[in-house]
Every structure is written in structure tokens, then in C-alpha cells.
Amino acid sequence: MSMHKDTLCIGIFGLGTVGSGILSILSQNEEVIFQRLGKRVYVKTICIRDLSKRRLFNLEGVRVTDDPSVILNDPEIDIVVEVMGGENPAFSYIKAALENKKYVVTANKEVISKHKQLFFECAKQNGVDVYFEASVGGGIPIIRSLKVGYAANKIQSFFGILNGTTNYILTKMDEEKQAFESVLAEAQALGFAELDPTMDVSGMDVAYKLTILAAAAFKINVGIDDIFYEGIENIHLEDILYARQFGYVIKLLAIGKRLSDQKVCLKVHPTMVPIGHPLAAVRNEFNALFVNGNALGESMLYGKGAGSLPTASAVVADIIDIGFDTALQNSRRNLEIEFLQENLVPVDQLSSKFYLRLSVADMVGVLEKVTAVFGRHKVSVANLIQRENDRGLAELVIVTHEVAESNMNHALGELRNLFEVQSIQAVIRVGLDE
């Protein structure tokens, strides 16, 4: 790394939505960036998969190649920016860049979630650093806030709305009373949701992001297979309407909490958030992270979690930050070299309030049987609504007091086996404090 040059020389892998956003920001804000950094940012080379794809913008002065080694082996390039997405070949490009003593900036949650330890160690060995602000919450400076802004705090807990697609779907279902499938189709038509939205709606996208936040906030090294995650596929319009009646909105949350005795909980699931909570006001494609620090108390970061310019905003901020760091000789701000051995508590050892919606036979004694199951498993009912429908069935909507997850699982198992219970339509966790 050339410490005293008056330019930062960049090579970029990928020229899709985020890559083109980077070029726009570097051109549009060139003077602002120069004033702030005291150096020019020069994009020397861009590596793309398919050279025949037509580009809509001016790439004058930039070498475009499909050969990764042109970037990886160029001694003049200081920073490699990876905005291709997916695990491979991004993994090998990032690793090779670090081994060649190049700083790395990536927007790729999957590759960071899976390979963070290897990258951090490789960066340390080579005297460089890897920056990944854009991988969580798009343009919102979440990682930098956790590492620097909240650095004086012990972070007790955080709750994130970290997926724009699912937040958009839940918002439209709530506000326009549309069913899941029709909002998803609308979001796809608007180019919002991916044509294959599985990663988003299954909660996997948020799970990747949560593992990255766990490293930044708690110094814990986990992968998505270590944490419980559940998506929004089973959220029905009825549940959103009942949630409103009970004073909640349903949000897909990434939750990280310190429990007692060095124990930590990390999980992703739809949650009924009280209507007055700041997270309940996060609408449409917006993202937010609500953080509890032991000095600051409660605070919230809010903004656009996806899209060309918002995501590129975080990438360019990382490039500028590297420019600051290299002037000061390597702060290695981002590297978690010594992960802590905290104990991750499995979800069945946690407890929560639950919302349940059951379809039951409309006949004498049903309620008694259901409450007997609850009694056996220490499930205490806080609210109950019963509604007949026209098919000889009744809908039972129940909000419980706090109950151990394992007790609730046993109770649900018994309910499923009751002749009078036709189906369990919804099981949603309620509230933020467990």
C-alpha cells in the first residue's frame, strides 16, 4: 500500500446496481470527497463477467476486463472493491486481494458471514484490512456505528429491520390490507423484490446480516447454521389485522441480546412490535437498527437498506475511511482477530410471549381442552378472542404471557394432536423484551 500518494487507486469487481452507483457517487461528489480526504479516488480497472454486456454510462479512462488477475496483480491498485455478490468467485478474489496486501471493501453479506475469520486473519497477516459496511443495512452506517460510535458502550441488545423486501411486504399488507402473494407480485413488478425472493422471505438474508452484527457488536463468530431464523412466508393478512387490534405491528426482526452469565441470544423471526415502539414506524423498504448501549441507552439508526446509491454510499464511505486509515498507518478497525467464546443460547431455552391463531371445531368443550393443554405446559393466556366462521369452525386468537419456548413447543405439539383443533394457523412471537 502506497501510504503517501495523493490518489487512492481502486479496482472493482462487478458493475451491476452497486458498481454503477459507486461510479456515480465518485463522479458526482468528487470535490466533496477530495476536500474530506485530501486525496483523489481513481477507479483504474473494473472486472466484469461478460464483456459483451452493454454499459449505459461513460467508462472513459477505466480499463474494463474479464480477467480478475488484471486487478489482483496490479501493484498500483490499493483497494479492491467487491460488489458482485454471492459466495464464489467473490471469496477467492477477496482472499487473493488480501494476500496481495490490498485493502478490501465488500458489500457481500454472504461471503463475509461465511468467511469472516479467514479474511480477518489474512488481512492481519498482510497488514491490511477488510471493510464491509454495505453488507448490512445498505447505506446506513451500522457497522461503523457499532465499532466506533458505540465504542464506549457495552451493547446490551439490538433489534434490526434489515431486509427491505420483507419490510415492504409487511407494510403493504398492513396498510393496504393486501395478501402476501399479491404484495410480493407487486414488489417484483416494481423491481423491488428479486424474481426469486427465497433468500429474503425465508429470513436467510437477515440471518447472514445478523451473524455480521454479532461479530461487530458482541465479537462472536457464528454462521447462519448456528442461529434460529424464521421468515415471513407464514404471515397471513388475518394475523396482521389481529396484531393491530392487540396494539402491535408485525416486523421481521434480527435480534441480538446479552443474557446473564456471558450468554447471548441471536435469532431472526417475525415479531409483534408494540405500535408505539420506534421500530413500528419503519415502513416500506426502509431498514433500521435499534440499539441499547449501557452508556447511551436507547438509540436508532434508520435509512435505506438497499438500492444503487444507498449501498454505494456505504462502499464509498469505506473507501474514504481506508484513505484516512492509511494516512495514519493501519488502524485495522474492522478486524475481529480475537473472537470471544460467548455461549450462544439455543432458541428452545429462551422464552417469549406468543400470539397464536387456531382454527377449531365450534363445539362444546373445545376451549376447555385447549386451556387444559396450556395448563399442563404452564402457558398463561393474556388475551383471547373467539370468532365463529361460516364453516362450522371457530377461530381462536390468543396472546400469552411469557412462556418458555420449550413449553410452548410441547403445548403446540399437543394442540396439533387434538381432534378439535383443525389447524394452527399462526405462531408469532410478541414484543421485544424477553
Ligand code: HSE
Ligand atoms: N434483498 C435485500 C433487501 C437487499 O431486500 O433488503 C439488501 O441486502
